[in-house]
Amino acid sequence: METAIAFIIIFGSIVFFHELGHFIFAKKAGIMVREFAIGMGPKIFGMTKGETLYTIRLLPIGGYVRMAGEDMDSVELQPGFRLGIHVNNDNEIDLIALNQNKQFPDMLFLEVEKADLTNEMFIEGYDEEESFVRYKIARNARINENGNETFIAPYDRQFGSKTVGQRSMAIFAGPLFNFILAFFIFLILGLLQGVPTYEPVITTVVADGPAAQAGMKDGDLVTKINGSPISTWDELSEEVKVSPNQKMGFTVDRKGETLEFSMIPKEVTSGKEKLGQIGVQYVSPLEKNPIKAVAFGAEQTYDWTKRIFTLLGSLITGKFSIDDLSGPVGIYKATEEVAQYGVFNLMHWAAILSINLGIMNLLPLPALDGGRLLFFLFEAVRGKPVDKQKEGMVHFVGIMLLMVLMVVVTWNDIQRFFF
Structure with a gap:
């Protein structure tokens, strides 16, 4: 039950902010918004405020903002009616x-x-x-x-009456708000938990490892390796990885006292690589600093955006197959696992999902926001819009293909987790 609540809150929040982006910029452009919906399928709650119907729908798999002038929105009165x-x-x-x-x-x-x-x-x-x-x-x-x-809806309140720039911004704002949401989640995590300093402080020395045998202890701050200064854990880790079976000298600050240690990293195999290890574990110290929390939010949003694009590249090159993709069932199971480690981990997971949704929607595929933006680009280059029937047919085919993909991915998830 707790997992279901966490899933609904996380996914609902991500979808809400995505649709809020569409909604705000549509209203800013003067477009009438007929419905703001969270979820898909049958309506379970609805409230009309002003000219917009706000609804919550049964299936927590998305949402939409229905703008005037779209999807056969107009009513025609024929003579004799x-x-x-x-x-x-x-x-x-x-x-x-x-x-x-x-x-x-x-x-x-x-x-x-x-x-x-x-x-x-x-x-x-x-x-x-x-x-x-x-x-x-x-x-x-x-x-x-x-x-x-x-x-x-008078014509000047309809989606199609607006400039290419206004329409593009109303569509682009959905994914944009997903990135903004992720940034604020990471910012809040930085404020509440603190920002990692990434200092090369040894958290735990593993018994019988090279570091333990040399005399290093928990809490030691490594300041130099082989006489060269280091300032981050990544620098320490990289130096050790590339030095299996090679003697290394470590300069350590232990509560204000400077100590020297020598050790030989043992060789371990990771895939096809031979890596060095000295037998230490690391958890970055945290610092509560509002300014650094802002930078942390931006850095994490950028880093995770880059990682997800890298995974997409792997999917295109064949290094990552469709069997590895997850749909709503897989996301639910992942949320169940993350929830065991507390609310901060859930927040981190929500930020990653928000970035993922933003990127997925920006892909230039029919029926997605990116596909619609691609048509606007064609319109800007050609100087006139693409025929509405042809565009509608492309989006319809895209929706059908996405539905097929969703069924395949969901079936893979079911087999993976329940069989």
């Missing part, structure tokens, strides 16, 4: 009822002759007395169909 309208004090239509069985106070009924709900925003037709009438539609007008109301 009978509907009900409500007119405000400015003699503008503020409500259109498509189902005439629904009665509203002061409702008027007319038969449509001509209508434009997005550009000129008017309805012409014949009223119940068969008189020809023309009404302007208010910019905040609503359409009611079987009790469900949505706002009419």
Whole structure:
């Protein structure tokens, strides 16, 4: 149960920030956002505030921001269609009822002759007395169909009406917010836990190892190796790794006292490499410093971004196969393992997942944010947008392929963890 709660909180937070990026920059561009959804599938909770419906949906596998002008969003009123309208004090239509069985106070009924709900925003037709009438539609007008109301979106409030730059930013902002979330999680970890100093301090000396035999002790700070100064654990580790079976001299600071030790790193095999080891273990000392915590947040975000791109490169070159990929089941099992080591480790895991989601969405594949950005790039180069039907077909095929990949990855996870 605790794992399920942790998974929902982590994944829900990552998806929330991703969609929040889309939402903020869509609103900034003046685009009407019809729905802000966390999760997919059937709605389990919904609340309308302003012109946006906020929902939580059953399946915790994603989310979306539905913008006006996308996915067959518009309503067309054909000649001869009978509907009900409500007119405000400015003699503008503020409500259109498509189902005439629904009665509203002061409702008027007319038969449509001509209508434009997005550009000129008017309805012409014949009223119940068969008189020809023309009404302007208010910019905040609503359409009611079987009790469900949505706002009419004037063309200048629709996604397609905006510049390539505005549309691109509204799409790019989702992955961008995943990187921002990761940065703030690492920043908080730096503030609460402290920032690793990476000083070459020996945490534990392993019994009977070269370091123990030479006389080194827990807490020794290594300042020089073979007479050359060192300042980080990585420098110490690298010097030892490349020196198997070679005599090495260590200068150590032990509580203010300078000591000298000599030892020969033993040779160990790692894959095809021969590496040196002196038998010590390391946990970096932590320092609580707000300025360093900011730098730590940026460094960790950059380092993990680079690592994930490296893994993607391995997948492309064949060093990493599709069988090694994990989907929601694999992420759930990994969350279960990480949760055993405390909330700080869960936070670290959430930051990595957030970066991963940001990178995955930026891949130039159909149906992903990166795929949409690629179409905007084509539009900017060509000077005109790609045909909507062709683009829609490409994204549809992309969605189908992603669904197939999701099924394959999920099945691999099930076999890996439950069989």
